[in-house]
Amino acid sequence: AVGHPLKGKRVLVTSGPTREPIDPVRYISNHSSGKQGHAIAKAAAEAGAEVTLVTGPVSLADPVGVTVVHVESARDMLAAVEAALPADIAVFAAAVADWRVASVADNKLKKGAGGPPSLAFVENPDILATIAKHGSKRPQLVVGFAAETEAVVDNARAKLARKGCDLIVANDVAPGTGTFGGDANTVHLVTPDSVETWDRQSKDGVARALVTRLAEMIAKA
């Protein structure tokens, strides 16, 4: 359908940061605002898809016409993503914490004679890699993001192979780029055999162009 190229398709999007608790009042997180992921969910809904957005804590309003699931930690996000399957297309724009604190304190950690606490970390599940390697439940198109501060395209290509996705949207998040939290983004679309660099544009513009591209890819597949 003209104007609704994703009509009849189910799209799953992750967005925002995760929060990994230290104790009942403290957590570890990152600067993701959710702007890029939420824009993709909105653009997919406008393209006629049935969209589920799984988001970490952000201060954005839920996009209209989208089913939104709010989560905190990476493990919660994985469970919510699994529950939202099946999907035709999954786009992983969330900035998921790679590590969580190994043992979360039951009570607020106190300042004391022992000095500051040492925190031990364990690895979080990789949500994108889990879904990309999901066998029968794998969405037809699995799209990752790569947030890099150096060698953006090379690192993205390595992630594409390691995580088993069909496409990586690579962006530079070095200090000064404003990618985390800002309204604009410069992205490189990386597939196993191609790299395309898009002009710097609003995150809404990136979202609309990406959705158009995904609709073309799924139509051809």
Ligand code: PMT
């Ligand atoms: O939210 P904004 O302020 O608008 O900023 C947008 C953004 C910079 C967060 C976004 O454009 C972006 O790059 N998102 C991915 C951030 C990230 O964590 O990248 P990564 O290179 O560490 O991870 C690679 C991919 O694996 C990502 O698709 C990520 O969602 C996924 N991942 C990572 C770790 C993990 N445990 N599970 C995952 O699914």
